[in-house]
Amino acid sequence: MAQLLQHLINGLAAGTIYALVALGYTMVYGVLKLINFAHGDVMMVGVYMGYATAFALGREARGSLVGVAAIFAVAMLGCALLGFLFERFAYRPLREKPRLTALITAIGISFALSYGFQLDIGFLPGASPRAFPEIIEPTEWLIIGDRDVVVWNWQVISFLIAVGLMVGLQYLVFSTRFGQAMRAVSWDHRVAALMGIPTDRVIALTFMLSSGLAAGAGLLYAIKDTSVSPLMGLYVGLKAFVAAVIGGIGHVPGAVIGALVLGLVEEFVVGYAASSWRDAVAFGFLILVLLVKPGGLFGRVAAEKV
Amino acid sequence: MQTPALPLPESRPLVPPALRGVLPVLLAVPALVLFQWALSGSEFASYLLNVMGVNIILAVSLNIVNGMTGQFSIGHAGFMAVGAYIAGYASLQLKEVALSFLPVAASDQVLFTVALLLGGLAAAACGFLVGLPSLRLRGDYLAIVTLGFGEIIRVVVQNTDAFGRALGLSGIPQYASPSMVFFWVFLVVLAARRLAASSHGRSLWSIREDEVAAEAMGVDTTGYKVRAFVFSSFFAGIAGGLFAHFVPIINPGSFTFVRSMEIVVMVVLGGLGSTTGAVIAAIFLTLLPEGMRSLFGALGTEGSLAQRVDQIRMPIYGLLLVVLMLSRPQGLFGTREIWDVLPKWLSRKGGGRA
Numbered sequence: 009m010a011q012l013l014q015h016l017i018n019g020l021a022a023g024t025i026y027a028l029v030a031l032g033y034t035m036v037y038g039v040l041k042l043i044n045f046a047h048g049d050v051m052m053v054g055v056y057m058g059y060a061t062a063f064a065l066g067r068e069a070r071g072s073l074v075g076v077a078a079i080f081a082v083a084m085l086g087c088a089l090l091g092f093l094f095e096r097f098a099y100r101p102l103r104e105k106p107r108l109t110a111l112i113t114a115i116g117i118s119f120a121l122s123y124g125f126q127l128d129i130g131f132l133p134g135a136s137p138r139a140f141p142e143i144i145e146p147t148e149w150l151i152i153g154d155r156d157v158v159v160w161n162w163q164v165i166s167f168l169i170a171v172g173l174m175v176g177l178q179y180l181v182f183s184t185r186f187g188q189a190m191r192a193v194s195w196d197h198r199v200a201a202l203m204g205i206p207t208d209r210v211i212a213l214t215f216m217l218s219s220g221l222a223a224g225a226g227l228l229y230a231i232k233d234t235s236v237s238p239l240m241g242l243y244v245g246l247k248a249f250v251a252a253v254i255g256g257i258g259h260v261p262g263a264v265i266g267a268l269v270l271g272l273v274e275e276f277v278v279g280y281a282a283s284s285w286r287d288a289v290a291f292g293f294l295i296l297v298l299l300v301k302p303g304g305l306f307g308r309v310a311a312e313k314v
Numbered sequence: 315m316q317t318p319a320l321p322l323p324e325s326r327p328l329v330p331p332a333l334r335g336v337l338p339v340l341l342a343v344p345a346l347v348l349f350q351w352a353l354s355g356s357e358f359a360s361y362l363l364n365v366m367g368v369n370i371i372l373a374v375s376l377n378i379v380n381g382m383t384g385q386f387s388i389g390h391a392g393f394m395a396v397g398a399y400i401a402g403y404a405s406l407q408l409k410e411v412a413l414s415f416l417p418v419a420a421s422d423q424v425l426f427t428v429a430l431l432l433g434g435l436a437a438a439a440c441g442f443l444v445g446l447p448s449l450r451l452r453g454d455y456l457a458i459v460t461l462g463f464g465e466i467i468r469v470v471v472q473n474t475d476a477f478g479r480a481l482g483l484s485g486i487p488q489y490a491s492p493s494m495v496f497f498w499v500f501l502v503v504l505a506a507r508r509l510a511a512s513s514h515g516r517s518l519w520s521i522r523e524d525e526v527a528a529e530a531m532g533v534d535t536t537g538y539k540v541r542a543f544v545f546s547s548f549f550a551g552i553a554g555g556l557f558a559h560f561v562p563i564i565n566p567g568s569f570t571f572v573r574s575m576e577i578v579v580m581v582v583l584g585g586l587g588s589t590t591g592a593v594i595a596a597i598f599l600t601l602l603p604e605g606m607r608s609l610f611g612a613l614g615t616e617g618s619l620a621q622r623v624d625q626i627r628m629p630i631y632g633l634l635l636v637v638l639m640l641s642r643p644q645g646l647f648g649t650r651e652i653w654d655v656l657p658k659w660l661s662r663k664g665g666g667r668a
Contacts, residue, residue, distance in 0.1 A: 043454050101640055108386060109643040111454065112582055115575060116635025123628035135625075246461075246571075253458055288469035291462030295447065298459060302450045 010156035015279045016272070021163035023271025024170035025232065028225030029248030030255070030263040031177060032218035038258035039194045039214045041107060042099065045114035047222055048245015049121035050087055050094075052238060054223025055140070055230045056125070056133060058083040062141045076143050083223040091219025095212050103197075118242065125238035137237035140230040166228045173221065174264045181260060190214060194258070250294045256307025266305060345496070360492050364560045366600040367495035368553045373580035373592040374502045375549035380578070381587035381649070382510060383542040384522030385448055386457040389464025390550055390577045393437040395569035396467060397551025399477050401433030402486045402558035409487055426489040430498075430555040437551025438544045440467065445543030448536070452525070464574055472566040482565025483558070490559035498556060499593075502549045506589045507651075509545070518542055522587070572628070579631050583638060585645030590652040595645075603627045 029051060036044045061082040062070045069075040098117060102110045128134035150159040181187040189210045192200040201207045229244060230236050248267065255266025270290060277289045297305060372390060379387045408429065413421040444463045448456050471477050478484070509515045517538045520528040529535045558564050580599055584591025607623045638645070647655060 043458075098636055098640070102643070105639075105643055107453070108586075109639045111386070111457070112578075113636050113639040115578070116632045116639065119572075119575065119632030120629045120636065121632070123625070123632065127625055127629070242571075249458070250462070253455070282473070284473055285469060288466045288473075291465050294462050295459055295466075298451060298455060299447060302455065 010153060011279070013152075014157045015275050017157065017159055017163065018279075019272035019275030020268060021160075021166060021232070021271070022275060023251075023268035024167045025225055025229050026244075026248045026251045026271055027170050027264040027267035028166075028173065028228065029222055029244060030252040030267045031173065031260065032222045032225075033249050033252040034255070034257055034260060034263040035177070035214055035218045035221075037252070038260075039190055039211055040099070040103075040110075042110050043114065043249070043257075044218070045111065045245075045249075046094065046117035046121060047218065048241035048243075048248065049118045050090055050219045050241070051222035051226035051229075051245060052125065052236075052241030053090060053121060054083040054087040054219075055226040055236050055240070057086045057223065058227045058230065059138065059140060059236060062143055070141060070143050071145065079143060080224060080227060083227055084220040087223035088216040088220040091215040092212055094219075095215040099215075100208070100211075118245075122238050122242050133238065135238060137235045140234050140236050142234075143227075144231050146231075162228070162231050166232070169224070169228065170264065173224075174261065177260050186210070186213070247290060250290055253304055254294055254297050256301075256304030259304070259306045262304060262306035361560065362600070362604060363492040364490055364495050364556070366597055367492065367499045368557045369577075369580065369596040369600050370499045370593050371495075371502045371549055371553040371556070372577045373584065373596040374499075374506050374589055375546045375553070376577050377581045377584070377587065377589060377592045378506055378509065378518075378546040379542050380581050381585075381592070382515065382518045382522060383539060384525075384586075385539055385542065386453070387444075387460040387543070387546075388457050388571075388574050388578055389444070389460035389462070389467075390546075391569040391571070391573035392460075392464030392467035393440055393547035393550035394554035394557065394573070395464075395471055395566070396437040396440050396547075397430075397433035397554030398558040398564050398569070399433075399471055399483065399554075400436040400551070401429040401555030402483045402564055403476065404429035404432050405486050405489070405559065406483065422487070422489055423494070426487075426494075426559065430552055433555035433558075434548045434551040437554065438548035441543040441545075441547025441550075442540060444547070445540035448539045448543070461571065461574070464569075465571060468566050468569055471569075478565070480566060482563050482567075484563040486558050486564070488560055488562075490556045495556050495560075498549075498552055502552075503589060503593060505545075505549075510589065514538070514541070519587075576631065579635055582635065582645055585647035585649060587649035588645065588647035588651055591645055591647035591650075594647075594652070599631075602630075 029048065032047050032051075033044060036042055036047070058079045061079045062075075065075050065078065070079065094117060098113050099110055102113060125132055126135040144162055144165065147161045148158050149161040149164055151157070179187075181190060189200070189205045192203065192205055193207050193210050197207050197211075200210075225248075226241075226244075229240075233240075247270065251267035251270045252263045253266070254270060255262030255264070257263075270293070273293055274286050274290055277283075277286050281289075301307075372394060376387065376390045379385050405426065408425045411425065412418060413424060416424065440463075444460055447459050451459055472480055509518075517528070517533045520531065520533055521535050521538060525535055554569075557568075561568075576599070580595040581592050583599065584593070584595035603623050606626070
């Protein structure tokens, strides 16, 4: 029983981090119908930005509240800028082209980033994983029984941040003028432009928001995993993407629920079966969900227009 | 989805129509003889040619699904893995067997072919399984399912004792020769070209152009999509089988998502829908790292930079995709073949505008 509870908690903690990355996928897909394959790699770049900031601050400063805030701020703003650049120079010129071209571009950016960061030329970090500095000291926040169930402070922090962001996003999308513009662009960006909505600005802002979120999620992941490497984005990104699709891509609460479900499924496979099957089960679960509900759990299948 | 119009070649043919049917054979046979003669010495050159041939088979076969049918599949390495493992395993089991009525070399080649076909059929069966979800899924979703399927195959292989788990299979007899590989290249190119010109091929094209309209015109879209997957994965399995018989060892690491993407890059670079484009892109992208390696060697930076070529390859692939999509999204040839394009280029060079 205690074991089950522990797995539940670990699964939810893993799921919240997927959820934060998945939200970025879902926002961009919602607005642009683009699977931003490079999202996970933007996250990876954010983690390295945080890593560099942490070292620049030095051992004393990085543990303080101001230090942590600075690390998060640099990484999130840096990634927002990166997201803006990608949108402006890689995706915007392709907006009127077939959707496949933008997908291929995204895959290209993903490869250029993840493999480019493996080179050790100039400022690039090289292929070997590095230990992320301890910016939030891990403490056991809640212990039940004789260490039967342990909840860590970072698990609680991540969970609260993820839920907070989800609620915030939901509010942004459905209760603000910007959200209204986002939904209009998502519906039909040409008509939205005719109605006086600054489409380019809305899309660029969505990209920046999603990339900034990715950086924040990446830092939470690095705090949990303590190891950063250029390839981390490829796999965390893939999993988060799977989560977004399971929930129904383009659906904000769907992404979070999909991510939590995926985190739980993975944790149970690792806990009760074999960890080597984890990835296969994640993808198998995805295929199963899509076969039953082709649009994901909460998504709608758009009727095909002729 | 907006796609470029299907070209109907009307320009003066480079090759007279009467000759076209036999042209592949006319070209392939001397080429095979030439290969065998030229390679009798160099081990590296034959290795390189093997790699190139396998890449061509993969690119041309993926082009049938991605290019002709317009179903974006990004799990091709999974089918290759199935072929490689099944064929490799079969060869390991058959290693000691010899067909006594044949000379040893011939017997080996017969057994090799049997193993290859087993691998190809196993991959085709997997292709059938992947094709089925395309009944319900479209576009991006189907791409993700193929990606997931490729990864699942990799994990399954990694957890199977008979396939050596993470260590992979070693000691597979090195039966593959450039002439054998190029025989299969010839076969896949011919099959793809004949398919493109057939009524089956036209049905595939129609699905690519507009699935709903094709359905309305009475094309059995799901049936053709599944068939395209089966056909394409059969050849991917063959490519995997060939691969297993010239590399010293195969392991799950050779068949990751990254490998699938390399094949996608070849197809996209050549032009989605162009068989000759896929061939040329596969050749180019196989030779590119080698060319860079020897270039760095000639520049005298042998040690550090030459070793980095393999690392540089992947970022270059990525940038290549981005630049290509921004500048020439239809790839080098679009949906056309080299003989549709070449006469125009030649005449433009010779006498001004064509």
